[in-house]
Amino acid sequence: DAGVTQSPTHLIKTRGQHVTLRCSPISGHKSVSWYQQVLGQGPQFIFQYYEKEERGRGNFPDRFSARQFPNYSSELNVNALLLGDSALYLCASSMPGLAGGFQETQYFGPGTRLLVL
Amino acid sequence: DAKTTQPPSMDCAEGRAANLPCNHSTISGNEYVYWYRQIHSQGPQYIIHGLKNNETNEMASLIITEDRKSSTLILPHATLRDTAVYYCMVITGTASKLTFGTGTRLQVTL
Numbered sequence: 001d002a003g004v005t006q007s008p009t010h011l012i013k014t015r016g017q018h019v020t021l022r023c024s025p026i027s028g029h030k031s032v033s034w035y036q037q038v039l040g041q042g043p044q045f046i047f048q049y050y051e052k053e054e055r056g057r058g059n060f061p062d063r064f065s066a067r068q069f070p071n072y073s074s075e076l077n078v079n080a081l082l083l084g085d086s087a088l089y090l091c092a093s094s095m096p097g098l099a100g101g102f103q104e105t106q107y108f109g110p111g112t113r114l115l116v117l
Numbered sequence: 118d119a120k121t122t123q124p125p126s127m128d129c130a131e132g133r134a135a136n137l138p139c140n141h142s143t144i145s146g147n148e149y150v151y152w153y154r155q156i157h158s159q160g161p162q163y164i165i166h167g168l169k170n171n172e173t174n175e176m177a178s179l180i181i182t183e184d185r186k187s188s189t190l191i192l193p194h195a196t197l198r199d200t201a202v203y204y205c206m207v208i209t210g211t212a213s214k215l216t217f218g219t220g221t222r223l224q225v226t227l
Contacts, residue, residue, distance in 0.1 A: 004160075033214065042204060042217030043161065056214050090160050092215075105151075106215060108160030 004093050004109030012115045013081050021076045021112045025093030032074040033106055034066055035090040043090055049074055086116045121205045126222040135192040137221050139205030142186040148209050152190045154201040195225045
């Protein structure tokens, strides 16, 4: 079975531009989470979506937004890019438990490496 | 979610067992212990998780102390491909996010 896939793998943008990153979850998984990993640090949680609804949001500005589609794939959008947005963007998918979201194991994709110049 | 403490780095000889400790002294009763690892420039990889009992899978074993305040991830026969940053996390049922700390950088050497 295919794992989590992300596109593109690499991207170069300039300050002020916007970017859209895409993620396809593991087949059967209904929840998608997004993380940002700046060089030298651990991944930081941005969003989680379940059944197209936002379930959680990390401490990121409103320039960051996301959505989930009926097929459970997801897009992460970042507007007005800053140099500090340069990072590896990770998507993870999971299958929430019967309780609707508990300790579901998250499986990560390979990430999209974004460089903002 | 409870905070975890891990040593910043460890070395292990290839073929030997790698024992990675994690302290989570403020863990509460409904929090699970999760371990992930991240090989350079790749996405984090799920390894194992547990609540109270020791757990084993094809990748590793997880030993949780009886008071649940610490745990140890054991890679029974480390190989060079196990060189990675290993993250220990505790997660509640109400939390949807993973909170990565700084992890332990495991270097497996010949």
